[in-house]
Amino acid sequence: MTTRASTDATTARAVESSLLDELADDVAAVEAALSDVAAAPAGYVRELVDHVRGFGGKRLRPALVLLAGRAVDPARVTAIHARLGAVVELIHTATLVHDDILDGALLRRRRPTLHRMEGTEVAVLLGDFLLASAYAEAASLSDRMAARYLAEITRQVCQGEVLQVHERGDLDLPEATYLEIIEKKTAVLYAASCRVGGYYAGGTEAQVQALDRYGREIGMAFQIVDDVLDLVGDEAEVGKSLGTDLARQKMTLPLLHFFRTGPSAEVARVREALRAGRGAESAPWIRTAVHEAGSVEFARGRAEDYVASATRHLDALPESPARRTLANVAGYVLQRRR
């Protein structure tokens, strides 16, 4: 069992490392654009921006902007793509900074979260600053599509998150509502990254649509894997506070499946612990119960289905190195351990 797990971990690291190599040039271009887009005068605000820049980690979303553009037409991928990548990354980082307040999380990418370091007030304001920086940059493009679309997407992200907060504690959350929540709070930004990348490279409506669907489905898979990691991941490896979903009575796919199919005595025990607000300290045995009922495997299976479907959408694009890398990103979403 340990050998199997450590082999998996080794494979996952190899996949990640090879993917990161493929993305390295794109990520470097985005990093340069980020410095520019979120520029602040020297001083406290700039220090805060520098601190949170590391939160985004692998820069998957901005890399998708560039990859989607190249999958359509490499000749039309310009500095605009790197800048749009920075815009998407800043919107994402703003939601992370604000999410950490919501979740009371202490660690993000092995760094202290901003609200822990500087307090809730500064975390709220810095998130707003990052959002405004993203919109200011998007609005500077002569084609208004990105500015309109990304602001509209952020409206959906917020609605998804509000819904999640509102439904928290509802142990009987319908699976359809869970899927609606993760689509809005996570998948739409993946979809938008791919859409703007393809659009600004001059993609046809069919290509842009296919890229949107590819992004949406890997976004769904990404969030399901995230929820699985929060339940059964290794905190040292993942690099952020885990078990927060149980602590905050946030229903996720493995748990919903367990409630529907698990042994009734076990289910009753878990529900009682969650209702009593004992989710955090009960995490170890809840994890085992959900695992043994096959619910973690079920959730991973659903993530695999999304990835398989996402990959099929890539058929709408010509065969190219960028398309192959998009397929690798889809595969990586499943393998990732952090």
Add this chain to the structure above:
Amino acid sequence: MTTRASTDATTARAVESSLLDELADDVAAVEAALSDVAAAPAGYVRELVDHVRGFGGKRLRPALVLLAGRAVDPARVTAIHARLGAVVELIHTATLVHDDILDGALLRRRRPTLHRMEGTEVAVLLGDFLLASAYAEAASLSDRMAARYLAEITRQVCQGEVLQVHERGDLDLPEATYLEIIEKKTAVLYAASCRVGGYYAGGTEAQVQALDRYGREIGMAFQIVDDVLDLVGDEAEVGKSLGTDLARQKMTLPLLHFFRTGPSAEVARVREALRAGRGAESAPWIRTAVHEAGSVEFARGRAEDYVASATRHLDALPESPARRTLANVAGYVLQRRR
């Protein structure tokens, strides 16, 4: 003394009521646009939006968008002005919702603040939703000026607020830093309201510049009056939690003047109370001390100076009913009691 105060209150109400009559049509147009710009599907988010719509109160900022436009050219004030008014009001409302979290305020326009009613998480997210709604609308205009400018302005607002949080507790705050903070956190949005109003009515660069300066200076006056009201206002009349600046060791103009010019024994006593975190319970006697040292009068005098200067900038515009109303707005900023 009581008679004087109640005469003042009566005059202030008369000024407010006559100004609100002048603004009524503009405000109605903005209200209609607001419903559209911040539209959300039926349900929880829409209920939240409806609740916070009342926070803005008198809709001074959006009224300035329309007035500035008409002061330039009434024939060129269109539905775009009402929509831009809604955009500005939503940015303002978002900052109020987020500010209330920062201040721990309980009341806003006699309604419970959102974070008190629904929790910090929902308040953070709803503010983000309002900001995104504002940007989505601004980005829909074919002329990109508003989208770029208003996003840039929001970056400044956030920087001003971060600076304020960062400097809190510094009893030796230089007056210049206080002025920088209130310019960024408050005055720039007044300036921007006037600027976009004039610009979208086809104003010349000189007219747009004059409107920007007018807006900036009434914004400075507005914030100084706000700070005075927080110190010596009547909570029932103002309709929101007061005394929060003392409680949170936030330096404002009357207090800074008092520290510089008040009787040294009194100054030492106030500083000690603030340092010891006893600002809230000491508010009644601090208020008296600051009043008696003439520091409230000093701050009101500075606000009058800003208003006088603001009014002079209006000379760059042709004489018109809208210009007269802009002058009335400037006068009202000084007289307001809430």
